[in-house]
Amino acid sequence: MRHLLTTESLTRAEIEELLDLADEFTDVLGREIPKVPALRGLTVGTLFFEPSTRTRLSFERAAKALSADVMSFSPSTSSLSKGESLKDTVLTLQAMGCDLMVVRHKATGAPWRVAEWTDCPVVNGGDGAHQHPTQALLDSLTVRRHFGKLDGLHIAIVGDIRHSRVARSDLFAMSTLGARVTMVAPPTLLPLDIDDWPCDVSFELDDVLGGMDVVYLLRIQAERGGATVFPSLPEYVQRFGMTRARFDRLSPEAVVMHPGPMNRGVEIAPEVADHPRSLVLDQVRAGVAVRMAVLFRLGQAVRTEVPS
Amino acid sequence: MTAEILLKGGSVLTPHGVLETDVLVGDKVLAVGEGLVADHVIDASGCWIGPGLVDLHVHLREPGQEWKEDVGSGSAAAAAGGFTAILAMPNTEPAIDSGHLARFVADRGVTTGLVQVVPVGALTLGREGAQLSHLDDLWAAGVRVFSDDGDSVADAGLLRSAMEYLAHRGGVVAQHAEDPGLARGGHMHEGAVSSRLGMRALPAVAEEVVVARDLALVKLTGCRYHVQHVSTRGTVELVRAAKAEGLAVTAEVAPHHLTFTDERVLSMDPDYKMYPPLRTGADVDALRSALEDGTIDAVATDHAPHAAAEGEVPFEEAPRGVIGLETAVAAVMMAVELDQSTFFDRLSIAPARIAGLTEQGLPVEVGSPANLVVIDPGMEWTAGPFVSRSQNSPWKGQQMRGRAIATIHAGRLTHEVVAV
Numbered sequence: 087m088r089h090l091l092t093t094e095s096l097t098r099a100e101i102e103e104l105l106d107l108a109d110e111f112t113d114v115l116g117r118e119i120p121k122v123p124a125l126r127g128l129t130v131g132t133l134f135f136e137p138s139t140r141t142r143l144s145f146e147r148a149a150k151a152l153s154a155d156v157m158s159f160s161p162s163t164s165s166l167s168k169g170e171s172l173k174d175t176v177l178t179l180q181a182m183g184c185d186l187m188v189v190r191h192k193a194t195g196a197p198w199r200v201a202e203w204t205d206c207p208v209v210n211g212g213d214g215a216h217q218h219p220t221q222a223l224l225d226s227l228t229v230r231r232h233f234g235k236l237d238g239l240h241i242a243i244v245g246d247i248r249h250s251r252v253a254r255s256d257l258f259a260m261s262t263l264g265a266r267v268t269m270v271a272p273p274t275l276l277p278l279d280i281d282d283w284p285c286d287v288s289f290e291l292d293d294v295l296g297g298m299d300v301v302y303l304l305r306i307q308a309e310r311g312g313a314t315v316f317p318s319l320p321e322y323v324q325r326f327g328m329t330r331a332r333f334d335r336l337s338p339e340a341v342v343m344h345p346g347p348m349n350r351g352v353e354i355a356p357e358v359a360d361h362p363r364s365l366v367l368d369q370v371r372a373g374v375a376v377r378m379a380v381l382f383r384l385g386q387a388v389r390t391e392v393p394s
Numbered sequence: 395m396t397a398e399i400l401l402k403g404g405s406v407l408t409p410h411g412v413l414e415t416d417v418l419v420g421d422k423v424l425a426v427g428e429g430l431v432a433d434h435v436i437d438a439s440g441c442w443i444g445p446g447l448v449d450l451h452v453h454l455r456e457p458g459q460e461w462k463e464d465v466g467s468g469s470a471a472a473a474a475g476g477f478t479a480i481l482a483m484p485n486t487e488p489a490i491d492s493g494h495l496a497r498f499v500a501d502r503g504v505t506t507g508l509v510q511v512v513p514v515g516a517l518t519l520g521r522e523g524a525q526l527s528h529l530d531d532l533w534a535a536g537v538r539v540f541s542d543d544g545d546s547v548a549d550a551g552l553l554r555s556a557m558e559y560l561a562h563r564g565g566v567v568a569q570h571a572e573d574p575g576l577a578r579g580g581h582m583h584e585g586a587v588s589s590r591l592g593m594r595a596l597p598a599v600a601e602e603v604v605v606a607r608d609l610a611l612v613k614l615t616g617c618r619y620h621v622q623h624v625s626t627r628g629t630v631e632l633v634r635a636a637k638a639e640g641l642a643v644t645a646e647v648a649p650h651h652l653t654f655t656d657e658r659v660l661s662m663d664p665d666y667k668m669y670p671p672l673r674t675g676a677d678v679d680a681l682r683s684a685l686e687d688g689t690i691d692a693v694a695t696d697h698a699p700h701a702a703a704e705g706e707v708p709f710e711e712a713p714r715g716v717i718g719l720e721t722a723v724a725a726v727m728m729a730v731e732l733d734q735s736t737f738f739d740r741l742s743i744a745p746a747r748i749a750g751l752t753e754q755g756l757p758v759e760v761g762s763p764a765n766l767v768v769i770d771p772g773m774e775w776t777a778g779p780f781v782s783r784s785q786n787s788p789w790k791g792q793q794m795r796g797r798a799i800a801t802i803h804a805g806r807l808t809h810e811v812v813a814v
Contacts, residue, residue, distance in 0.1 A: 094590075173706035193708030194593045195662035203706075214710070215592030254592055277589035311578070311594070 088387065089201050089208045090380050092217045093259040101259055105227050107379035108372070115151065115375060125154035125385045131184035133159045133176070133200070134211065135191040140346060140370065141211055141220075145188050148377035154385070157184055172196065173203050180204050185388045186381060189213075207384035215249045215310055221345055222255035224376040226263055228369045229300060232341060237264035240297055242288075244270040244326055245304030245353050246312040248277050252345045253304060257285055268294055271326065274315035275306075291326050295335055302343045303328050303353045323352060333358045341365050399807055400430055401768055401800070404438030407445070407738050409757045417443055421805045423762045436800050436810065438768045444738040446478025446509075446765040446801060448745040448754050449719065450568075450646050451543070451622060451694035454480075454511070456502065457495075458487025463699035463783045465499065468719070469508035471697070471782035473808035475719040476798025478765035479510040479746065479754045480697075484521065485544040491516040493531035500536065508808045510765075512749060515540045517547055517556050517567065526552070529559055538750045541568035543622060544669075544714075546604055548574055553608065557617035566644075566748065568620040571604035571629070572596065572670065581710045583656040583671040591659065593710065598626040598677070601670055605629050609636050612643060620748060621645040623696050625670035627680035634689045644748050646694035647681050649718055649725035650788060654678075658788070664705040664712030665788045668696070682730045685740060692745040695722050699784030717782050721789045723769055724777070727796035742767075764805035773797040773811075 087100060114122055130149040134142050142158075149156050159179065172191075179187070187206045189197040194214035201208040212218040229236055241260055247253040247269050257267050261284040268286040269276060276287060288294045295301070306312045306322070316322055323329070328342055333355070336342075341363045342354065348366070350356045358364060401417040406426065418425040418432060454468040463471075465482075472480045482499050484490030490499060496513040503511020515532035517540045519525050529540070540560065546569065547553045557567055577600045582588050584595035605621055609632060612619045621633060624645050636643045650668060655675050658666040666672060684690040698715020705712050718725070722741070726732070732740065746755025753763045775797055777789040801809035 171703050171706040172708060172711075173703075191708060193710035194591050195710075196708035198662045199708055213708075217592075248589075249592070251592060254590075277592075278584060279586035279589050282586065 087383065090219050090384065091197055091201065091208065091210045093219045093222045093255045096259065096262060098262050101223065101226065101263060104223055104376070104379045104383060105230060107383065108223070108227050108375040111378040112375040121151050121153060123153045124382050125149070125152040128185040128385055128388060129155045129157055129183055130186045130188065130381060131157040131159060131179050132188045132211070133179065133190070135161050135196065136212070138190055138212070141190065144373040145211065145377050147374050148381055151374065151378055152382055152385070154381065157182070172199065176200050176203050180206060186385055207387060209380055209384065212251055214251065215307070216251050216254060218251040218255045220373070220377055220380055221252050222259035223380070224369055224372040225256050225302070225343060225345070226259050227372040227376055228343065228365050231368070231372070232365060233299065235264070236260055239265045239299040240268070241265050241300040241302060242268045242270050242294055242298045243302045243304065244291055246275045246306045247271050247304065248275050249307035249310040249312045250304050256302065257283065261285065270294060272316055275312065291332065295332060296337065298336065299340055300343060301328060301336065301340065304345070305347065305349055305353060319352060327352060328354045328358050330355050330357055333361065343369060345369070397434060398424065398432040399802060400432035400435045401438045401443050401766070402435050404441040404443040404768060405734055406443040406758050407734060409759055412734050417758060417766070419764050419766060419802055419805060422764050423758055423760055426758065426760055434807070436768060440770060440772060441799065442734045442737070442769040442771060443758060444734070444767060445742045445755050445757065446767045446803060447476045447741045448479045448749065448751065449477050449695050449697070449722070450481050450692055450745045450749060452480040452482055452697045452719065453485065453699065453715065454482045454499070455699060456486060456499070462701050465502035465511055466506045467781070467783040468697070469503060469506045469511060471717070471719040471780065473508045473801045473803065474781045474798070475721070476723050476767040476769060476801050477509055477719060478767065478801065478803045479512060479751055481512045481514050481539060481749055483541065483543045484514050484516040489516045489521040490514070491519050491521070491527035493528060493535035496532055496535040496537050507806065509803055510751070510754065512751065513537055514543070514568070517542045518552065521545060523548055523552065526556055526559070529556070533563065533565070539566045539568055539620070541570065541622065543568065543570045546570050546572045546574065550607060550611065554611050554615060557611055557615035561615050561617035564618060566618045566620050568622050569604065569608055570622050571601045571608070573600045573603050576600035576603065581667065582659045583673050585656060585674060587656045587659060596671055598628055598673065601626050602628040602632060605632050609641065609643065612636070612641050616642070618642045623648045623651065623670055623694065624681065624690055625651050625673050625677065627677050630680045630684045630689060634684070637689065644691045645689070646692045647685055647690045648694060648696045649722050649729065650716060652678065652681055652685065652729035653725055654788060659709065662709045664709050665716055665786055665790065667709055667712050667714060668698070668716055669714045685730055686732065691740070692748060693722065693726055693741050694745065695719055699782055700786045701784055705786055717780060717784055717787050720780050720782065721777050721787060721794065723798050724794035724796040725789065727771060728794070764802055766802045767798050768800040769796065770799045771796045773799065
């Protein structure tokens with residue numbers, strides 16, 4: 087694996103190797119000195135062309151726990167505002183000594199283009215509504231830790247699936263790991279022509295609620311046009327919100343998840359978000375370990391290329 | 395006085411059909427037959443000889459974006475592709491919305507002298523879709539085809555006014571059909587591929603609802619109407635039905651829409667980004683059949699140059715369009731099997747008729763204009779680097795079959811492939 091760009095092409099063995107590695111790094115993060123020298127001397131660049139707090143911090147925390155140095159790039163302080171092309175930005179960072187790049191961009195496919203232009207391994211930190219593979223890995227890790235496996239679990243992904251890179255990434259990772267996934271949304275928030283996707287589809291949350299082991303809630307992506315294709319937020323909450331009443335109708339072992347940032351009172355009721363069977367903060371914790379695993383795995387290749 | 399050129403041993407498209415003969419060219423076609431001599435002889439054995447190609451849809455970028463292309467470089471690219479006349483779209487900076495601007499573009503064409511450059515006039519002032527452009531002024535400058543290409547004229551009332559104003563003169567309203575509400579800033583065709591990529595997308599109906607609406611206005615006004623770059627099966631059906639009804643409707647298709655599907659966008663390569671976007675296999679099949687049976691009258695390249703640096707960005711942020719003048723002959727030949735007469739009809743005779751060009755698109759006979767092309771339908775070659783100032787082509791580096799080996803414009807040899 088040279089880059090991590092999408093979960094669509096990952097095999098079960100590749101995913102499980104990364105999750106096993108993440109389990110080991112979880113132990114590292116629990117130590118008194120939560121740091122290993124695995125990537126000492128390497129520089130991880132975080133190129134976040136789209137605003138993000140949690141994902142960037144999570145990657146930077148992961149890089150530092152592996153003793154890598156971090157170069158941070160954000161568009162507001164960069165020459166992007168001066169009209170520099172993405173390619174020139176990337177080549178400039180590489181010339182400064184960046185060894186690994188984490189790229190987030192609002193445009194689909196941007197990390198693929200970066201991977202064409204640079205010699206560095208590239209991690210997709212989220213591209214448009216397309217893919218966000220480390221989110222899928224951390225979600226899979228969270229579920230695996232809670233249930234011991236994904237095989238046979240039934241997972242509902244609920245909400246603005248059309249505009250969600252998390253839904254696309256999670257679907258392919260979780261189905262590869264043996265889970266059955268049902269996408270739940272009104273028609274205008276579901277992608278079109280998804281007959282060949284490995285999932286079921288439902289237009290009514292209440293129809294499928296009882297059979298779920300995991301209910302994964304998504305935010306309405308107003309910035310990608312998600313808020314203009316259904317009548318109103320109250321109506322959305324009425325049909326698709328994880329209210330307390332719906333939570334009480336879940337099986338007693340079922341859990342809820344959310345990639346954050348949450349809109350409390352919209353897709354998830356505050357008391358559900360804070361319930362012991364909400365894994366939201368477990369997801370955040372798993373994120374650091376998973377990103378350590380990914381950076382370590384891709385960083386090893388850089389290590390073997392560079393003579394010591 | 396132009397030097398005489400002898401085209402020797404080709405299949406010549408004449409008013410009496412295709413004949414195996416030689417053609418002597420000077421200021422006009424001087425002679426057709428055997429035993430002719432000239433200082434400059436072009437071996438046309440195995441080649442098709444016919445009227446120079448006419449492209450109804452070219453972006454020359456002058457004035458305003460000369461780093462992408464200008465009338466000079468675009469004319470040279472056209473000649474290299476076998477063209478002797480090209481229609482220059484008005485989405486320049488400023489837009490060609492008045493007579494002096496149209497004259498500027500045409501004059502630059504004359505000065506360059508490689509092809510006839512025919513300006514298309516904007517339908518609305520500044521292409522802003524708010525009020526009519528200086529239609530009379532443009533008409534006086536020789537403009538006969540009008541379009542806001544790049545954008546649809548969304549306001550049906552405004553379009554109706556343009557049609558009513560131009561109808562009695564025989565002016566052509568050409569439409570880039572794309573409903574902005576349905577297009578919603580999409581970057582590719584809406585379907586299984588866009589869903590997988592999570593990319594905002596333009597549905598086929600974004601094109602079809604505009605064509606359907608416009609056809610109703612054609613019925614109302616009697617204006618000549620031309621559908622630019624037809625991309626969907628549904629539009630083909632609308633055009634077919636309108637023609638059956640006897641409406642004055644014509645249509646063009648771009649070589650890339652005859653060749654590629656939206657699957658290409660999976661590569662994220664901006665050389666597959668165009669408006670209308672690449673559609674599905676079913677659309678490609680429908681377009682090919684429609685070109686063969688004449689429902690679509692003409693091939694037009696939508697040659698849209700962009701500088702290399704402009705493509706060094708993610709697909710969604712890349713500018714729209716690809717170049718096509720130099721690959722059109724091969725692309726059409728590789729996509730559809732047309733006999734020589736049909737090929738010249740779709741790439742020369744029909745487009746010349748649509749644009750009202752009297753010196754173009756005429757079968758070869760003594761006295762016919764010295765605007766000619768020699769095409770080797772079997773020639774294998776590798777596309778690129780291109781004569782155009784820009785290189786944004788989806789065929790770049792690909793093996794092609796079929797090529798213009800010589801182009802003659804106004805008696806002047808403007809392009810010749812010299813045998814290696």
